[in-house]
Amino acid sequence: MSNSKLYKGSLTTIILKLLNESDKMYGYEITQKVKELTKGELKITEGALYPALHKLEAQGLLDVEVKKVDNRLRKYYKITESGEKETSNKLNELANYIATMQALVNPKFSLE
Amino acid sequence: MSNSKLYKGSLTTIILKLLNESDKMYGYEITQKVKELTKGELKITEGALYPALHKLEAQGLLDVEVKKVDNRLRKYYKITESGEKETSNKLNELANYIATMQALVNPKFSLE
DNA sequence: AAATATACATAATTTTCTTATGCATAATAA
């Protein structure tokens, strides 16, 4: 993730959320989708993305399937059942974090 | 910062924002204020806080003044002029980050 | 023919945290 420098820790949430919504995606596709959805605000770097995908796979949150398309390899990732649960956890954490930061930074929002 | 695990990079923004609002604060006071404002959601650890304060001071964003109160030392931090500018930058970045994440994670929010 | 896009991967480094430890005084609880 570049062009934001901020708030490391959200990449996993982004990956899980995108894969939770689509049947399957491959790495490069994820980088393009994020660029599109954020109007270029967020650019996921490969150095961050691929290790993150490998870790999620190792944790059993994603399954992988390799396919050859146009003579090039693609590794399609698909969310598992426990990945779906973790997605929900991560999204809750994110919502909670945003609420917390707004309470801190914007006096108008107070918690509870 | 503990009890949240989330989103490294926000501590500096929090410190600057709090100091931008009050005349001066000391480290321990900041930890208590954050705990109070977030209803215990966010607990800033000393291991994160003090190095962060030292760095902000070294960058010229904060000034420091040592006082002895009740026979104990307190290091009061006060925001500088360039600290005020940086606060505004950081708050914009935060607002931008939140908008970006909502666009990614919540289909209802789209950028622009 | 050269540059850009597609597609994956890893290593070195940096940033920013957590955890652990250390020192010291004041206030409260057992």
Add this chain to the structure above:
DNA sequence: TTATTATGCATAAGAAAATTATGTATATTT
């Protein structure tokens, strides 16, 4: 009265999660 908790600062070791720099390879566009 003694032990614990609170107040107050600090740093070192380690972990986590990025950035930056490479590397390989094919396809497409300029």
